[in-house]
Amino acid sequence: MSAALITAIILPAxxxxxxxxxxxxxxxxxxxxxxxxxxxxxxxxTIAAITGAEVTGGVPAMLGAPGPDLRVDALAAVVxxxxxxxxFLVLVFATADRTRPAARFHGLMLLFLAAVVVTVTATGxxxxxxxxxVMGATSYALIGFxxxxxxxVAGGFTAFTVTRAGDLGLYLAAGAVVAGGGSWSLTALQxxxxxxxxxxxxxxxxxxxxxxxxxxxxxxISRAMEGPSAVSALLHSAAMVAMGGYLLLxxxxxxxxxxxxxxxxxxxxxxxxxxxxxxxLSQRDVxxxxxxxxxxxxxxxxxxxxxxxxxxxxxxxxxxAATKALLFLTAGAWLTATGTKQFTGLRGVAAxxxxxxxxxxxxxxSLAGLPPLSLWYAKDVVLAAxxxxxxxxxxxxxxxxxxxxxxxxxxxxxxxxxxxxxxASWDDEERGTRRVPRLAVVPMVVLAxxxxxxxxxxxxxLHPMLAPLSGTSVSWPELAASGAIAxxxxxxTLWRTPTVRSGMHWFGLExxxxxxxxxPTLRLxxxxxxxxxxxxxxxxxxxxxxxxxxxxxxxxDQRGPAAVTGWIGSAVAVLGRLARxxxxxxxxxxxxxxxxxxxxAAVLLLVVR
Numbered sequence: 001m002s003a004a005l006i007t008a009i010i011l012p013a014x015x016x017x018x019x020x021x022x023x024x025x026x027x028x029x030x031x032x033x034x035x036x037x038x039x040x041x042x043x044x045x046t047i048a049a050i051t052g053a054e055v056t057g058g059v060p061a062m063l064g065a066p067g068p069d070l071r072v073d074a075l076a077a078v079v080x081x082x083x084x085x086x087x088f089l090v091l092v093f094a095t096a097d098r099t100r101p102a103a104r105f106h107g108l109m110l111l112f113l114a115a116v117v118v119t120v121t122a123t124g125x126x127x128x129x130x131x132x133x134v135m136g137a138t139s140y141a142l143i144g145f146x147x148x149x150x151x152x153v154a155g156g157f158t159a160f161t162v163t164r165a166g167d168l169g170l171y172l173a174a175g176a177v178v179a180g181g182g183s184w185s186l187t188a189l190q191x192x193x194x195x196x197x198x199x200x201x202x203x204x205x206x207x208x209x210x211x212x213x214x215x216x217x218x219x220x221i222s223r224a225m226e227g228p229s230a231v232s233a234l235l236h237s238a239a240m241v242a243m244g245g246y247l248l249l250x251x252x253x254x255x256x257x258x259x260x261x262x263x264x265x266x267x268x269x270x271x272x273x274x275x276x277x278x279x280x281l282s283q284r285d286v287x288x289x290x291x292x293x294x295x296x297x298x299x300x301x302x303x304x305x306x307x308x309x310x311x312x313x314x315x316x317x318x319x320x321a322a323t324k325a326l327l328f329l330t331a332g333a334w335l336t337a338t339g340t341k342q343f344t345g346l347r348g349v350a351a352x353x354x355x356x357x358x359x360x361x362x363x364x365x366s367l368a369g370l371p372p373l374s375l376w377y378a379k380d381v382v383l384a385a386x387x388x389x390x391x392x393x394x395x396x397x398x399x400x401x402x403x404x405x406x407x408x409x410x411x412x413x414x415x416x417x418x419x420x421x422x423x424a425s426w427d428d429e430e431r432g433t434r435r436v437p438r439l440a441v442v443p444m445v446v447l448a449x450x451x452x453x454x455x456x457x458x459x460x461x462l463h464p465m466l467a468p469l470s471g472t473s474v475s476w477p478e479l480a481a482s483g484a485i486a487x488x489x490x491x492x493t494l495w496r497t498p499t500v501r502s503g504m505h506w507f508g509l510e511x512x513x514x515x516x517x518x519x520p521t522l523r524l525x526x527x528x529x530x531x532x533x534x535x536x537x538x539x540x541x542x543x544x545x546x547x548x549x550x551x552x553x554x555x556x557d558q559r560g561p562a563a564v565t566g567w568i569g570s571a572v573a574v575l576g577r578l579a580r581x582x583x584x585x586x587x588x589x590x591x592x593x594x595x596x597x598x599x600x601a602a603v604l605l606l607v608v609r
Contacts, residue, residue, distance in 0.1 A: 005053040005070055005121065007044040008084065012037055013114040020107030027103050031095050034106035038088040038113070045084040045117060049077040070121040075314060079246055080120050082318045086238040086325050087113045089443035093329050094230035096439035097336055105145060109234070112138040116239050120246065124184035125174050132170060132207075132243075136163060139240050143227035155226030162220035162513070163240075166210015172203030186250055190257040197254070201261040204251050208265075212244025213295040214272045214302055219509040221295055225287040229332020232287065236294050237328060238321035245301030249313045252305050266306025266389065270396040273299030277403030279507065281410065282500045285341045286331045293367065293407060294324055296400065297375075303397060304382040307389040312381030319374035319451070323366040326447035327411075330360040333440050339432030345425030348418025353436050359444045361412055366451040368408035368490050369401050371483035374451055377474075380482050384474040398485060405486040409493035 015037045019026050026033075047053075055070040072080060091109060099105045115138060118131035137160075144156030177184060180196030189200050208214075213221040221241065225232060235241065248255065248265060255261040273296045280292035297320045304313025333356050334349055335341055350357025366373040379401055387394035426432055582593060 002053050002055045004044040004051065005048040005055055005072065005117075008041050008048060009070075009114050009117050011044075012041045012110040012117075016107045016110030016112075016114060018107070019103045020111060022103055022107075024101065024103070027101060030103035030106050034091055034102075034110060035088075035095065037110060038084075038091050041110075041113065041117075042081070042084040042088045046081045048072050048121075049080050052077065069123065069127055070118065071123050072121055075246075075249060075310065076120050078314050078318060079242075080117065082321050083116050083120060083238045083242075084113065086321055086447070087116075087234055089446055090230050090234045090325065090329070093233065093332070093440050093443045094228075096437040096442075097228075097230060097332060099145075099228050099230055105142075105228070105230075108138050108141050108145070109230075112142060112234075112239065116243065119243050123186060125170070125177060125186065126184055128186070129170055129174065132167060135240060135243065136160060136167060139163075139235055142231045142235065143224050145228055145231065149226075152226040155223040158223040158510075159220045162217055163210045165517075166206050166208075166217055166244075169203035169206030169208075169210070172206070173200040174203075176200040176203065187253070189251060190254040198258055198260075201251075201254050201258045204247065204254065205261055205265060208244045208248040208302070208305075209268065210244065211240060211247065212298045212302060213241055214244070214268055214299060215275060216509065216513065218272065218276055218292075218295045219513065221291045222288060222510070225285075225291050229287075229328060229335055232290070233325045233328035233332065236291065237324035241294055241298060242301075242317055242321055245298050245305070245313065245317055248302055248305035249310050249317075252308060252310050255305060256308055262306045262308065264306070266303050266386065266393055269299040269302030269304075269306060270386070270393055270400060271299070272296065272302070273400030274396060274403060275507070277400055277407060278500065280407040281403060281498065284343050286334075286343065286346060286411070287328075287341050289407060289411060290324065290327055290331060293404065294320075296404065297324070297367070299400065300379055300382050300397070303386060303393070307382075307385040307393070309382055309385035312378065312385055315378035316375070316382055319366070319378045322447050322450040323363050323375060326363040326444055326451055327360060327367065329440070329444050329447065330356050330363065333436045333444070335429070335432075336440075337432050337434055337436050339427035339430045340425055341429060342425055343414045345422045345428065347414055347422045348416065349422065350415040351418065355441055356436055356444065357415060359441070359448045360415060362448045363451055364408040364411045365490075368405040369482065369486040370405070370490060371479070371486070374453075375404075376483055376486065377479070380474050380479050383482065384478055387478070398482065401482060402485050402489050405489035406493050406498065409490040410497055412490075413494050413497045 015033060019030050019034065022030075049072050051072075053070075053072050087109070091106065094105065094109070095102075112135060115131045115134035119128060119135060122128040122131060140156045140160035142156075143159050144153040146152050173189070176182075176192060176196040176199040177189070180192040180194070180200075182188065182192040182196065189204075190197060192200055210217045221236060224236065227235070252262075255265055276292045276296035276299065280289050280296060283289045283292060297316070300316050301313045301320075304310065304316060331341065334346060334353070337353065338345055338349065340346065350360060366375050369376045369379055371377075379397075383394055383397045383401070386397050
């Protein structure tokens with residue numbers, strides 16, 4: 001039903017824009033209006049996913065390209081409901097968490113969700129670009145939502161500019177389509193002629209890597225943790241970061257037809273899974289652990305796109321979205337209650353709020369890949385495809401999975417083991433409320449059920465049915481091996497929690513980016529600005545010289561030819577006036593004049609003779 005898909009986009013976009021711009025006048029109605037809108041949006045998106053909705057006659061028609069603007073195919077039918085329902089649950093949590101001002105926050109969140117829905121269902125580059133831009137702009141506003149704090153605004157700016165650098169790849173791909181005379185459809189990009197198919201693949205890789213926080217773009221997600229907890233729970237679980245991986249899954253045929261883009265995505269994805277896994281294991285801030293683990297887990301989605309396992313990557317994306325949204329919400333609940341994100345203040349906090357502690361444990365165990373939880377099977381589908389492609393890819397993927405088990409178990413150990421007086425470290429970021437609202441627990445419970453319930457994907461009954469869909473048959477020895485590794489690593493970490501410091505500062509990724517890219521770019525820009533100033537000065541001086549020359553020429557003209565011309569004109573005018581005086585119209589005057597003239601002529605003749 002196209003009406004359902006249109007509703008899932010237009011309704012949140014209009015309501016979100018109204019709330020975001022209404023200011024304090026909409027504060028009282030913002031929450032109920034937002035929740036109602038999000039619920040309707042989620043229901044409409046689910047209907048669209050079930051019916052395979054299409055919307056036609058817009059951008060493609062204007063560009064002379066056949067096909068629909070928006071379409072819910074098999075891939076979108078899985079991702080679309082995931083995004084909108086997690087968005088609804090996050091808004092429920094934000095209501096309990098009392099994120100203020102509510103009108104602006106809920107308005108921006110609804111606008112962001114509308115842009116994500118378009119991103120998921122767009123069939124061509126023009127509409128995808130438009131939604132991508134709105135998604136980036138609203139993410140900047142949400143991360144820097146508390147704009148009075150310069151650090152938070154700076155964090156949003158860093159996230160925005162770094163992802164924007166990757167977003168240029170979409171414009172590069174669009175340029176390749178124009179130059180190659182190809183179709184705007186994402187499913188037809190692999191048909192571009194000659195070198196343009198490689199240009200398009202390179203551009204889309206850059207855009208996907210940037211949004212998914214893959215190396216070397218990964219550091220932006222660390223700075224994005226300055227945003228409110230609800231923002232992190234949506235943007236860095238099911239929405240913005242996930243859209244980078246989703247884009248690469250969407251254009252998987254293009255990646256594999258080039259011969260180099262697929263392997264590049266696969267190796268970069270698995271490298272990110274390992275490097276960011278080490279970084280996650282080194283952090284002392286719970287949100288930083290979750291940020292690094294997000295990039296690490298998205299590495300498996302990128303790996304799936306590289307090896308052609310679209311279904312495996314989709315399963316990984318969906319399972320990770322539910323799991324990570326749950327963990328971000330639990331971290332946000334503890335931040336509100338204790339006023340800190342640091343592990344020194346959160347040691348043993350799970351025992352103080354056991355309901356949240358149990359839910360966080362479910363999320364952490366799922367993130368660890370423990371069987372039979374969701375990420376265990378999803379990750380193994382990806383690893384099985386990697387094994388068929390390259391054994392070393394499989395080995396590297398297992399290493400990334402082991403690191404995931406380690407940093408997840410470390411979270412569990414630190415949250416349940418009380419050491420010292422953690423209360424002394426409370427309120428270091430904000431004043432804690434010392435309570436977790438019951439309403440805030442409701443979306444956590446739903447997400448925990450989703451994170452654990454998706455474990456059905458790994459049951460013996462459904463495993464044979466899903467193997468054809470994934471394109472790869474996952475053997476039981478592979479499932480058992482990865483499950484055993486996860487269990488052993490979790491037990492070892494719980495027994496003796498490791499202390500890793502090497503990646504505490506994200507291996508200097510931001511400093512490296514500043515030194516290698518930002519600083520040279522700024523210096524080049526400054527040099528070009530100075531050159532432009534010199535050109536501007538030269539043009540100004542030339543203009544002033546021409547003006548002075550023109551003034552001199554005008555003065556000379558006024559004193560020379562113009563003056564002579566004026567004198568001649570004046571003389572002619574005087575003569576004309578003199579000649580006009582005798583012309584009185586009186587006949588006797590003419591007679592007198594004629595007599596005088598004849599007499600004068602006679603006298604002249606006599607004198608001359």
